[in-house]
Amino acid sequence: MPDRLDLGLDSLQGVAATTQRKLGKLGLTTVGDVLAHRPRRYETAADEVAIAALRQGEEVVVTGRVLNVEKRPMRGRRRTRIVARVDDGTATVSVTWFNQPWLADKLKPGTEVRLRGKLGRFGFEPRSYDLGEARATADFAPVYPAAEEIAAATVRRVVDAALPLAQHVPDPLPAELREREGLGLKRDALAAVHRPRDLHEAETGRKRLAFEELLVLQVGIARRAAEREQTLAPALGEPGDLIRRYREALPFALTPYQEQAIRQVDGDLARTVPMQRLLQGDVGSGKTVVALYALLRAVESERQGALMAPTETLAEQHFLTIADLCFELGVRCALLTSSSGKREREAAVGADVVVGTHALIQEGFELRDLGVAVVDEQHRFGVEQRSALVAGRAPHVLHMTATPIPRTLALTVYGDLAVSEIAKPPASRKPVITSWITEDRASEAYTRLTRLLREGRQAYVVCPLIEASETSLARAAEEEAERLRRAELRDFRVGCLHGRLKAAERRDLMARFKARELDVLVATTVIEVGVDVANATVMIVQEADRFGLAQLHQLRGRVGRGAEQSYCLLVSRAKEELTESAHARLQALVETTDGFELAEVDLELRGGGALLGTRQSGLSDLRFAHLRRDRDLLERARAAAPAVGPGPLSDAAAALFAEVDSEALA
Ligand code: ADP
Ligand code: MG
Numbered sequence: 001m002p003d004r005l006d007l008g009l010d011s012l013q014g015v016a017a018t019t020q021r022k023l024g025k026l027g028l029t030t031v032g033d034v035l036a037h038r039p040r041r042y043e044t045a046a047d048e049v050a051i052a053a054l055r056q057g058e059e060v061v062v063t064g065r066v067l068n069v070e071k072r073p074m075r076g077r078r079r080t081r082i083v084a085r086v087d088d089g090t091a092t093v094s095v096t097w098f099n100q101p102w103l104a105d106k107l108k109p110g111t112e113v114r115l116r117g118k119l120g121r122f123g124f125e126p127r128s129y130d131l132g133e134a135r136a137t138a139d140f141a142p143v144y145p146a147a148e149e150i151a152a153a154t155v156r157r158v159v160d161a162a163l164p165l166a167q168h169v170p171d172p173l174p175a176e177l178r179e180r181e182g183l184g185l186k187r188d189a190l191a192a193v194h195r196p197r198d199l200h201e202a203e204t205g206r207k208r209l210a211f212e213e214l215l216v217l218q219v220g221i222a223r224r225a226a227e228r229e230q231t232l233a234p235a236l237g238e239p240g241d242l243i244r245r246y247r248e249a250l251p252f253a254l255t256p257y258q259e260q261a262i263r264q265v266d267g268d269l270a271r272t273v274p275m276q277r278l279l280q281g282d283v284g285s286g287k288t289v290v291a292l293y294a295l296l297r298a299v300e301s302e303r304q305g306a307l308m309a310p311t312e313t314l315a316e317q318h319f320l321t322i323a324d325l326c327f328e329l330g331v332r333c334a335l336l337t338s339s340s341g342k343r344e345r346e347a348a349v350g351a352d353v354v355v356g357t358h359a360l361i362q363e364g365f366e367l368r369d370l371g372v373a374v375v376d377e378q379h380r381f382g383v384e385q386r387s388a389l390v391a392g393r394a395p396h397v398l399h400m401t402a403t404p405i406p407r408t409l410a411l412t413v414y415g416d417l418a419v420s421e422i423a424k425p426p427a428s429r430k431p432v433i434t435s436w437i438t439e440d441r442a443s444e445a446y447t448r449l450t451r452l453l454r455e456g457r458q459a460y461v462v463c464p465l466i467e468a469s470e471t472s473l474a475r476a477a478e479e480e481a482e483r484l485r486r487a488e489l490r491d492f493r494v495g496c497l498h499g500r501l502k503a504a505e506r507r508d509l510m511a512r513f514k515a516r517e518l519d520v521l522v523a524t525t526v527i528e529v530g531v532d533v534a535n536a537t538v539m540i541v542q543e544a545d546r547f548g549l550a551q552l553h554q555l556r557g558r559v560g561r562g563a564e565q566s567y568c569l570l571v572s573r574a575k576e577e578l579t580e581s582a583h584a585r586l587q588a589l590v591e592t593t594d595g596f597e598l599a600e601v602d603l604e605l606r607g608g609g610a611l612l613g614t615r616q617s618g619l620s621d622l623r624f625a626h627l628r629r630d631r632d633l634l635e636r637a638r639a640a641a642p643a644v645g646p647g648p649l650s651d652a653a654a655a656l657f658a659e660v661d662s663e664a665l666a
Pocket of ligand 1: 287
């Protein structure tokens, strides 16, 4: 019998084709999808009041009819405001919705609306609403994630139609596991989540579903770890002469964190099980030194070391950092990117250490006897790319990331990876002072900038992030550079760095900036990683509210790399135009420079999937699990996983795990 949860929405009674299409746009195409659509929260009872009795700031429900509606543009791109006059017989109130332009057509005069929200600066500002007859009158009515063009009540109706089908599906979790963990049936949990009688019931149901999701990931991880134990890598001996010379050649002493990471790497390399270690450390914490150490350990045992970076700029930067040291040590080092010519390719084949982009794993290039592979910003590679690096051989692998991963998240996704952490950067740095101003005060940012430039400092100006092609991003950056050359920065030498430049042009520009032939670099996010100029101590980020938290933190890491005090000025659009989350992001950046703290904030704001940007992590499968709240569930799932792995599973569970194995956890 086909799984009922796999049935399309057309198998449900009373779900119109247009509704199906709209749900499809949200990625909800099957009965199972709809049931896995988690309510974001539950509506608790709020007082219904007459419009005449509305008071500022109090959360209430009002019901009335639309008199008229208009669309008003706002400052900034793509921002709209819908304003409707609503009357309930006692009085009339203006109701404002931001950025939901489609509402204009729905709020026809005469439409009955039920609004829950507060009276604020822009009149009544609804947090949720129902239009027409459909009503969420029950207490604890689920509120689903905001969806364009689809009324909350419609989602509720579809869920209602889907719930009975879940009643006949065999439970994916083996009975004894459920018993041991004190967990109920999946079908009851689904009903509890979508139709709770109280909030406790909803939370119990959510936990049951969350446990299952976490278990699926942990089983994948346990299987992956078991497989790896079967693979043989070359066991490397003790560090020798080359390593001794490397340490001597470094112009500084290693920090205790670096030393510890190196000891841990040595421990891994001595074993025949391939190393799978994650090296975490904030931007500028000194990971590269550790990476080169690992690569040189391979060279020492007459094998090749390879460092793979996600972008050409980053690969070049690594190469520039590493090449000098390698030369000094008599180690042949080469760069390989997709723009490398024939000669460069040949050099790369013969090199001891190859630094490159995914060109390293593309056809036509052969890594020879790979001993150690370092993957930088590993979450930016897909599963296929990462496994291609390892395919057919068994190198020791060191994954590096400057996006700190909160511990719960690391366990969920990288449970089989050993973790080394560089918790503090080399001592001499001062934390970057960050301020946030709105664009009407942007001139103050430039006043401060020019003052620092006159003192001999250099700066970055980061252009707004627009959803656009590389080409139009490049054009926007060029235009902004041109504007600044004429206006605020007319006394200074301004260069422009973007992704459309040829590799040689980009290198040249960076070299000139480094040599202080340029004062300011106007750039797109290509400077996000890898650029390292100690005298650059100021950064202005335009329309900073458009960037993600991790991205802003990465960008900020470009300054504060020398002994001088550095500054980061975040310029955002007007505060009332910002989403709550943008507000929280900018505030967090002002408050801390600690990447781990920021990662926790990001996890809270966006959830794990967004944090790692991934399908490959399997996090996109987490609907009900909440990584911050479910720490104990995660530990339980981890403990239960090895037993579930090889043992007998119900058919449904087997299918579940098989799917994850092949799809999410290669
Ligand atoms: P990451 O790769 O973690 O962003 P890097 O390895 O690029 O950081 O190091 C950032 C800067 O700090 C580099 O200029 C590097 O030479 C310097 N550095 C690394 N380790 C130390 C140390 N132990 N003491 C002083 N400076 C260091
Ligand atoms: Mg680095």
